[in-house]
Amino acid sequence: MTLLEKDGVRVTADAEVATVTLAHPAKRNAQTPAMWRALAEAGRVLPGGVRVVVLRGEGKSFSAGLDRQAFEPEGFEGEPSFLDMARGSEAELDALIAEYQEAFTWWRRPDLLSIAAVQGHAIGAGFQLALACDLRVCAQDAQFAMRETSLGLVPDLGGTHPLVNLVGTARALEMCATGRFVHADEAERLGLANLVVAPDELDGAVADLSAALLAAPRNAVVETKVLLAGAAGRGYDEQRAAERAAQGRRLRDLAGLGD
Structure with a gap:
């Protein structure tokens, strides 16, 4: 079922899995403000039964980043x-x-699990969009780069927070300041990629992961995601208290005593 198709973004849903596709392969899925608005809208049109969202790019690249027309004096028409x-x-x-950031913020909603299926280039805004997701499955030809600093800018689409959480401040600084490419094998070592597969195995690997994520009851997955997401900001005792509270809710729910 197609839920949205506009400005280089297509959203489809099949039962509990939705797929958001960057559908402008002729420009390697380069991003524009119109695409960002469509991506923000994608998060609003998902049916309530959707539990897993897969983000993918058509063609050889996941996303080559910001469309360079943005750097022209006239910019984009109407923008x-x-x-x-x-x-x-x-x-x-x-x-x-x-x-603009709204396109990058909804992927970590507690009621969803999001997977970026990355092939080819994921540069700048493309890298940040992959980082916006909970998980990343990468083809062996995937290449990440944060090129904003090289252009005199900073990463400003929500990517700095997950990048630092995944690789640490020093490594994130080195990657952003140099703008170098991080290939799939290094991405896996650093924790940027959860899984790296051959390019022709990417779709199958994402489908297998989606099925595995759907195996557990939804409420248990939601509670676990929230618990893990808040762990870094809590002390040890605070996290233990959060675990107790979450488990209490789960036990009451299983006993039919929930709200």
Whole structure:
């Protein structure tokens, strides 16, 4: 079932699994503000029964990052150019970037598990979009790079937080400041990739992982995701208390005593 198809984004759903596809292969799925709005809308059109969301890119690349037209003085038709953004007030600039970030924020919702299926290039905004997901399954030809600093910018689409959580501050700084490519084998060693497979095995590996994620009861998975997501911000005793509270809710639910 097709839920959305606009501005280089296609959303389909089959029972408990939805697929969000970047569908502009002629430009290696380069991203635009219109695509970001469509990606934000994708999170709003998902049926309540969806538990797993797969993010993929058509063609040889997952996403080559921001469409370079954004750097042209005229920018995109109907969109503020980078120069226009710079001339605006701080409040206007902040609000515009916050709007763009919405495309990257919903993938870690507690009621969903998201998987980025990455092949070829995942550069800049493409890297940040892959980082927005809970899990990443990569083809052996996957290449990640955070090129914003090389362009005089910073990663501003929500990617810095998960990157630091996955690889640590020093490694994240080195990757961002140099803009170098991180290939699939290194990504797996660093924890950026949960699994690396041959390119022709990518779809099958994602389908297998989706099935495995659906095997457990939804409420238990939701509680576990929330518990793990908050662990880094809690002390040991606080985390133990959070575990007790979550388990209490689960036991009451299993006993038919939930709200």
